Amino acid sequence: MMDQDTVERIRAVTGEERCSTSRARTYAYGFDASIYRGQADMVVQPLSTEEVSAILAIANERRVPVVPRGGGTGLCGSAVPVKGGIVMDMGRMDRIERISVNDLLCVVQPGVVYDELNRALAPHGFFFPPSPGSGEACQIGGMVALNASGMRAVKYGATRDYVLGMTFVKADGEVVRAGTGTLKDSSGYQLARLMVASEGTLGVITEVTLKVSPRPKASAMALAAFDGPERAGEFVAALIAEPLIPSSLELMDSVSIDAVNRALGGPLPDCNALCMVEVDGEPEIVVKELRTVEEVARRSGAVSVESTVDRGQMASWSSSRQAVMTSLSSLRPGSSSVSLADDMVLPISRIPDAVKAYQEIAERHGVTVATYGHAADGNLHTKMLIDTRDEEQWKAAERTVREIFQATLALGGSVSGEHGVGMSKAPDFIIERSSAIPTMVAIKKAMDPNNILNPGKLQQWESPGIIGDLRYPCDPPRD
């Protein structure tokens, strides 16, 4: 609990309206889109770097945890105030400060919503390519804090590749200008890139300079059905070896396809593995590449191949893919879809092995697991269908998760491609990155010696067990 004096000092910074300790408000900030729950003591909504700095200086002096929060769409608990303290909602710092397409960049506050930014860039013929599934709600600050990406990363890269500069505030309130307002930078440590994926544990981002790219003029999609993940994997490998880099290539396994078809009345071909390929660019190239995609799919043994350049059809296919997560919950009454092993990333060529391994693990533990994701950049998501009121099912899910992560590491992969570590992946992250953890700890201590910034995230290394007892079966998820 925060003492009254600290509360008053912070309230003096923001005023009454943007600072609350009411139970109703702080309760709502105890969640993000993960299965975790915390309880904040205070919610603040700063409007400026100066306010962020003043609040952090007070919090640091009083050793009060501060959890920076974007759109709250994260799936791993990165924004959950697991140790109480202050949730710093960055959503009011939502100005697009500058769009300079002549300089191939824009400058935004962290609370700008992803889709808003792209709506603002569109009239200039440009866009910010990383494309998180939560684009209509997630904020740029959160995207940077988690190195978000999405479907287009194979062609366009992840958020880390677009961050040119930023302003951030360190735990003690010190304001740092990192990186540049230029495309290139070879001047000292790339602190702006270090901040990417640091999950709010090293500083609070208050402004970001992002590179922008020309919007592709056209796009087209193909839907290739296969009799299993092996063939789908061969298709992906053959496509890349062409070389043809699609703008996205989404893979859905049989559970995902089945869930979507049941929920939405059968929009997808009934098969064991489906690849949804998008190509984009100049119109004549898009047509040429679409033909190549079809040819390569047939050559790789596709059961069926459809393709389209119609925007409506493409939107419909895309929404079928987006519907996996929600569709899964409707497969079995009383059960719902949860994000646990949500974001594995593998060498692209190991995708078929991973899908098979996950299916085998799920079967062994009697858990329904849907596997799908961005196959051309090696990023697989799984969702598990469990009755969240049943402790046995939670336990089976936990064993499944552990083995999925183990299988991922054995295949040369990593526990998170784009969602972050947060709380859900901390134990596996620590195994995977064992040689890097001491350096990460040293950097954390150098930048936040009192560990006030988002404590309990990534950092199981500092306080073993603190997260552990919150895990599966954890506090019941929201329904």
Add this chain to the structure above:
Amino acid sequence: MMDQDTVERIRAVTGEERCSTSRARTYAYGFDASIYRGQADMVVQPLSTEEVSAILAIANERRVPVVPRGGGTGLCGSAVPVKGGIVMDMGRMDRIERISVNDLLCVVQPGVVYDELNRALAPHGFFFPPSPGSGEACQIGGMVALNASGMRAVKYGATRDYVLGMTFVKADGEVVRAGTGTLKDSSGYQLARLMVASEGTLGVITEVTLKVSPRPKASAMALAAFDGPERAGEFVAALIAEPLIPSSLELMDSVSIDAVNRALGGPLPDCNALCMVEVDGEPEIVVKELRTVEEVARRSGAVSVESTVDRGQMASWSSSRQAVMTSLSSLRPGSSSVSLADDMVLPISRIPDAVKAYQEIAERHGVTVATYGHAADGNLHTKMLIDTRDEEQWKAAERTVREIFQATLALGGSVSGEHGVGMSKAPDFIIERSSAIPTMVAIKKAMDPNNILNPGKLQQWESPGIIGDLRYPCDPPRD
């Protein structure tokens, strides 16, 4: 000087052949391509991560400086052993360990030469896009250590955008595996990206995993002559606003054009500002884009526009551009071209202002300055023509450099886009990055508490004056 015991312990790691304290060998390792000179006590050529680790552990215990060295092509003194100690020549670790185009990556040792890597990738239809001018000699480890890039960065990004993972050894010999062998990564602090541009001050890189891109199938070039940098700048802005992102867009000012024409017998149009534009990609798009480049150049007031798809002609134009540095020395007998303010980077739209400002500063100080560079990504190089035996000319050059850096910062730019800070830019770097320096120092101390790794680089903050007295007029440059 290193004591004999330390020498013997290190020799026991590498054997006689790859460890030398002979004056002849250590002298040769006192230079890189900059104006600086140091004197190493020992040169070692490790063959493995284990050897690097063993050597660093000894050096750290004995507080002996260690300067990692790649191809020695750096222009800012980053590889000069300014405080003596050990130069660690990474050139023997030159294996391409794995090319996995199916995974869109390759794994290389740091001593692999840039051109060698691209020769190895070519048969697969892939390449590593950053294109340093010193590509035939520079090594991947050095490129990572300096975030090298070159002409193609506007379209393809810099080295930092391609580093997926690496192994590096910390000052105390601890081996760290950073990043992943996958395209995406959202698991904790991005140490691999932090190592990029750290100039050997945080660790010694012993293996790098790099993303690779499909080789463009075709390319074409246009040469647009303008009556001054303003018009050339308008052309660059108009091209990007199309939007058309060229694979490179090289700008040469009147001094550069004149120098090349005199040295090589007039291959370039006689004008005040020249833009050499390259477009690449699918053949039909290249032709279309080339036409757009020509149109936009004419619309922007080009005095003349030529274009070609002929490989020989393109190679000839490219080599004219590459010849600026050497040509300048032949402009005036007794004078030679030196790299001082060699690598400013600006918001693209400020390029014309920068060229004009540099010309005005040069005129005021009576120094001949050639300005040229990668205009579409905002990166300008200057070379100065001085009689290096004349102290007055060094002093005028120094004043010119200071003012060029000041003008760059005033225009929103940065002192280094792709060459690094090294020694030459340390004072200006510290001014530019004043708010970030305390964090950089904290990270340096956390990772190399005894400051054995490349001391005297970037780090004027730690020992003010230590570099200062080595600067202009410095020890006479090699001729």
